[in-house]
Amino acid sequence: MTERSQAFQQLLDVSKDFGQARDVDFLLEKILTTARRLGNAEVGSIYIMEGEVLRHHHTRNGVSQCSVSPDNAQQHLYDPSSYPLPDECIPNHILRTGNIINIADISQFPSVESVIPEPSYTHYPHTTLTAILAFPLKTHQGKIVGVIQLINPRDNSGTITAAPEDDIPLIQLFASNAASAIERAQNTRVRIQGIIQILTALRDTEETVAHVNRVGAYAAEVYETWARKKALPAQEIAQCKDSLRLAAMLHDIGKLAIPSVIRKKPGxxxxxEYDTMKEHTTKGAQLLIQHANSEIERVAADIALTHHERWDGRGYPGHIDPATGTPLECYEDEKGCPKGKKGEEIPVFGRIVAIVDVYDALMNHRVFREAWKEEDVLKTLQTESGTHFDPEMIDAFFETLDTIRAISKRFPDA
Structure with a gap:
């Protein structure tokens, strides 16, 4: 296979990988990381259209050049300082023209263009701008959904240079496949957030879009920390994290089936009433199973059913048939009620969402109480380790705490 054929095959493999991603934030991270690696670039930034405005999403530099921990690196995904770009910057120039900018020596870039690189790369003080490769993420229909800017791309010998002209069609193919994947992922998130907005419209004050975005993102990051400690395969971690990010957002969808007089009660x-409220776990699972047409709904049903179970077995709804809500055979207590699931009987994702849902609920204002101080919330989680919560998951939560705080800032309540 020729070098060019190998490059083309690599792009086909990457495109297939993009097509499997469902969460837009994780997809954007994967696209930028891949673009920076393929271009052997020192720093890369990705910009995404929000309405009619192009905004900076996040920036990455090479791991070998970056003295941050994996947890700190993840915080870039949730940087709350997303911002619109000045008109004269290269990404906005590309948005207007649809053209690729590929320059080996930025000092030779025509000044009459009045166009400058977007300066997010300056967050990395050891980066001196020499060359730049920037290109639109354009769908097959010609719609630009974003832009990638790569600083100081290198050839195989490590020399900073422009991309070879022969590589431009490959770059365009990469960008087109990435753009189509972004559109699909954005549509998936819009669909899920539309469901959440129904809950908000029903004035369920807890199920805001910000709350479910936080819970989904918290859960995904805690899972990755736990899974890496367990040395699970990288591909499995990536796929599970992607599914969990979206599925966890639907953890309380069963509240739609709970009478509003109970759901809205301030005291x-x-x-x-509490027994009725607890039915939201079973009803949520039933709703998601009934309408499941993807892996996300199937994972979400599992989470909806189990995120109120406790490590010590005193949670709910316990060992039931989700279709009927009745106890499973041999799992009834002396009163005929279902026994609670305990320990590792509770699915991994349910154990994680149990923690992050409580954390987010206590950290934020509710109609019946004020938000707690973070130190009190963390003390409660630590105290409940081994009784309410899985001790290993609590450890993973605390190891991920810096990223969790960044997520909280990214998705604030209105």
Whole structure:
């Protein structure tokens, strides 16, 4: 196979990988990382259209040049300082023209263009701008959904240079496949957020779009920390993290089936009302199973059913048939009620969402109480380790805490 054939095959493999990603933030990270690697670039930035405005999403530099931990590196995904770009910057120039900019020596770039590189690369103080490769992420229909800017791409010998002209068609193919994947992922998120907005419209004050975005992102990051410690295969981690990010957003969809008089009650629920409220786990699973047409809904059903189970077995709904809500055979207590799932009987994703849902609920204002101080929330989680929560997952949560704080800033309540 020739070098060019190998490059083409690599792009086909990458495109297939993009097509399997469903969460837009993780997809953008994968696209930027791949572009920076293929271009052997020192720094890469990705910009995404929001309405009619192109905004910076995040910037990455080479791992070998970056003295940050994996946890700190993930924080770039949730940088709350996403910002619109000045008109004269290269990404906006590309948005207007649709052209690729490929320059070996930036000092030779015509000044009459009045165009400058977008300066996110300056966050890395050891980077001196020499060459630049920037290109539109354009769908097959010609729609530009974003732009990638690569600083100081290198050839195989390590020399900073422009991309060879023969590589331009490959760059365009990469960009087109990436753009199509971004559109699909954005549509998936819009669909899920539309469901959440129904809950918001029903004035369920807890199920805001910000809350479910935080819970989904928290869960995905805690899972990755736990899975890496378990030395799970990288591909499995990536696929599970991608599914969990979206599925966890639907953890409380069963509240749609709970009477509004209970859902909106500002004070403490009666025992009977609380029993009704607990049915949201089963009803959520039933709703998702009934309408499941993808892996996301199937994972979400599992989470909806199990995120109120406890490590010590005193949670709910326990060992039930989700289709009927009745106890499974041999899993009834002396009163005929289903026994709670405990320990590793609880699915991994349910154990994770149990933690992050409680964390987010306590950290934010509710109609019946004020937000807690973070130190009190963290103390409660630590105290409940081994009783309410899986101790290993609590450890993973605390190891991911810096990223969790960054996520909280990225998705604030309105």
């Amino acid at each position: 403490k629920l009666s025992e009977e």
